[in-house]
Amino acid sequence: MGKERLDRVLSHLGVGSRSEVRRMARAGRVKVDGQVVLDTSSKLDPERAHIEVDGTPLAYRPYFHLVLNKPAGYITSTRDKEGVPVTALLPASWQRPDWMPVGRLDKDTEGLLLLTTHGELAHRLTHPRWKVPKRYYVELEAPATPEDVEVFASGELSLDGEPxxxxxxxxxxxxxxxxxxxxxxxxxxxxxxxxxxxxxxLYLRRVAFGPLELPDGLPVGVARALSEAELEALYAAVGLVCGSR
Structure with missing residues (x-):
């Protein structure tokens, strides 16, 4: 990739806002390739430079991805206009303005929710062209029947006039x-x-989105970063190459 301003890179990595990053640099807390950098408008290649803040090395990632075990009562949004957004569940270190939930879950629905900062990945995972399957565990008031199985598989049902x-x-x-x-x-x-x-x-939980399964042992309301294997499979499902992440 090309060169980027240091303040933009540090803000992208969640170190702080640009103004906060500038104050940190002026205090001598930021190093690039072993040298203290006071001017955060300087440019660097974030994938090649060795960046440290307060002595801690930072690994650059152009995109971020989380899997969240969504609880009931939260809306699949990053804004709180209609309720408490799922991003409120994330710890402070993972708070960022560019999270995109992939595929909506109703307020009372639980289960797997992918959060990403990669717009093209989010678009493809939800676009009908890519036919990414979503699997749900469902509890019903009355027993489902073999006839239900046939009707669902036939494509006979429609919603809002569309099959x-x-x-x-x-x-x-x-x-x-x-x-x-x-x-x-x-x-x-x-x-x-x-x-x-x-x-x-009566109860609905999403347990899989494409190749991504709801992780065993992930508590309700908790998120974790995707593994390398999960990322590879998720990108491959929609024809993208999972290179630098």
């Missing part, structure tokens, strides 16, 4: 507890699909 893509419904030993895999994400789609079959969703 739905075929969906895979899996019945378990208890047909009130099922898994549903969708290739799209319409507004309240899971609830509305079962409502058309005369049933009601």
């Amino acid at each position: 739905l893509k075929p969906a895979e419904l899996r019945l378990g030993p208890d047909p009130r507890r099922v898994e549903l895999t969708l290739l799209e994400g319409r507004f309240h789609q899971v609830k509305r699909m079962f409502a058309q079959r005369g049933n009601r969703v």
Whole structure:
């Protein structure tokens, strides 16, 4: 990549705002390649330079990605106009203005939510062209039936006058507890699909988004960074190369 201003790089890495970064540099707290840098308007190649703040090396990443086990009661947004946004769950060190939630989850829906700063990745993961599957665990008021399985798979259902893509419904030993895999994400789609079959969703949790599974042992309300293997698989699912991350 080309050269970037040091204050922009440090702000991108979450060190602080540009004004905060400038004050830190003037105090002698910032080093580049072993040398104290007082002027943060100086430019560098962030992928080659060795940057330290208060003696701690910083690894440059152009994009950031988190998987969050979303609890009920939070909205899939970065703003609080309609409720408490999911980003309020993140610790201070992960707070940044450019997070993008990938695929909406209703306020009362739990489970896997991907947060990324990579706009093209977010766009492809939710665009119908790439047919990225989303899998949900669903608890129902009444037992689902083999006929439901056939209807969901047939593509006969529609919402708002538009046909739905075929969906895979899996019945378990208890047909009130099922898994549903969708290739799209319409507004309240899971609830509305079962409502058309005369049933009601009591509980809903997303357990997978493409190749990304809800991590075992990740507590509700907690996020973690994606592993290298998860990133590789996620990028590959939408035809992107996961190079420098």
